[in-house]
């Protein structure tokens with residue numbers, strides 16, 4: 277059994293013993309300066325636990341090797357989960373400095389474990405005789421995934437190659453951290469402060485309120501600021517009548533990560549692409565994309581290309597038609613310029629208003645953040661029987677963070693949900709779900725809190741978003757895109773909170789990257805279910821439900837502008853794949869911007885649209901390798917979610933209980949305990965073709 281990881285006494289006990297309300301960490305008792313000592317203590321404790329397993333005189337068994345591995349590192353996990361959640365959602369100089377130091381150090385730490393020959397010898401011995409071990413399906417899957425993760429980390433390589441691989445991974449970790457910190461710095465430094473009057477032409481009241489709050493936060497009381505948070509920049513580009521200001525703000529937005537000097541992400545990308553290609557070659561793969569895709573649903577770059585190219589051709593054709601529409605509107609206004617990228621949102625909103633008699637400003641008064649949160653919760657209650665109880669007494673790492681208890685139908689607490697909705701300079705952009713504690717059912721005899729024999733744990737899940745605040749006393753109104761983001765991230769949160777597995781390593785969202793967007797994207801479908809909007813999209817002043825006529829117009833416009841959205845997404849996905857399909861020789865000396873331009877030229881990218889994420893701020897792909905050769909995952913999961921929601925359509929009820937029960941059993945609660953293809957087939961009978969997605973996007 278692993279050595280006990282009792283907390284060393286020179287570290288802040290608040291990092292180890294989570295004694296806050298509901299078992300949360302006592303955040304107020306933790307300071308940035310505490311983490312260095314916590315990690316310094318946790319790493320050797322973890323290594324000692326690993327060494328005890330590797331050096332065991334007993335013959336390897338599933339219990340004494342695989343289960344024992346699952347039980348190690350609790351102290352490190354606790355320190356890491358607090359630390360990395362804070363560096364994402366509420367960072368500061370001290371945390372960033374430690375992050376730069378820690379990311380390569382942790383890479384080294386995990387390489388040492390996964391390259392431990394004695395340990396891998398035990399895992400491999402079990403794996404080779406897996407059929408005769410009498411394991412149940414979940415345990416068998418954990419053994420297989422554990423073995424594979426060792427092999428993919430270089431366990432079978434010779435000593436020299438292992439040393440080179442470890443050094444490469446360490447450097448890559450440092451580069452990912454630098455990339456991410458540079459983007460954050462460019463984003464939080466930027467504000468285009470506007471004067472009253474003509475500067476604000478065309479901007480609706482709700483956006484003006486948000487811009488006023490953003491200006492105040494930056495010390496420009498009484499003025500209005502355009503920031504690079506999507507909740508502000510996108511509506512600004514949509515509504516501003518000032519073409520010069522749109523151009524100015526747009527150019528700053530798309531140039532994040534590209535400034536010369538210390539914050540330049542271009543050399544970071546060049547080195548990252550080169551090292552990833554070398555890493556893949558060391559592990560015996562043709563390219564980094566081949567390496568990454570080897571353990572996904574898509575399996576090969578060819579399968580990814582087939583999906584992306586199908587979408588690209590159709591989306592580009594549609595986008596060309598959309599350009600023609602927008603150009604006409606510009607002419608009709610008596611102007612004679614071409615459609616530039618900073619014109620697209622503006623004229624596309626006008627085109628939508630003209631064609632469907634629908635504009636975003638008309639919808640927004642009905643989209644109160646508070647009511648949309650209620651709608652997301654209520655949907656989960658209807659589908660899965662879970663309820664959410666606000667816990668006013670519990671505070672988290674920032675005053676804006678809300679804490680909820682999640683209860684099952686019988687009133688038993690099954691999870692804690694933290695919700696952190698608003699943008700601030702200390703937070704990275706985007707939206708995400710993450711965990712402080714993952715669900716599992718193992719007995720952790722190394723329980724760091726000192727409670728012996730604690731059996732399993734309930735998940736503590738967080739949603740982080742970047743909505744714009746309203747000035748004090750006013751309701752926060754969000755856009756339809758924001759509401760979709762809210763439902764998306766809440767779908768991920770449910771995937772973590774409804775997880776019902778035995779082993780930590782396959783808990784919740786620990787699934788194939790191109791499967792993980794299924795629970796989140798599928799959840800977005802419920803936002804536009806008429807019964808949900810009728811009940812939760814109520815006017816912030818009159819309290820009236822959104823009118824049926826407006827809903828009908830929204831439905832009619834559902835497939836509008838899909839050329840644009842699919843071109844901007846697919847271009848990013850194709851550039852990601854191109855970077856990661858290079859051999860080490862091809863990747864040795866690239867200029868990332870030139871490479872990106874070449875790929876886009878080869879695709880015949882429309883001039884009027886830019887990539888959703890240009891390379892220097894493409895954090896999905898370069899701030900760590902999470903979605904590298906993996907940005908396509910949204911579209912892969914998109915095929916699944918388009919088909920999955922049809923199960924409810926076919927049942928004739930968006931909340932059909934039999935379908936919801938199957939969805940819970942096979943998708944939301946299974947984590948990685950089943951192969952994703954098998955899980956999907958268990959829910960739906962068979963795998964879908966891309967037709968479901970093309971139809972949903974109006975591109976069939």
Ligand SMILES: [Zn+2]
Pocket residue numbers: 764768793796
């Ligand atoms: Zn997602």
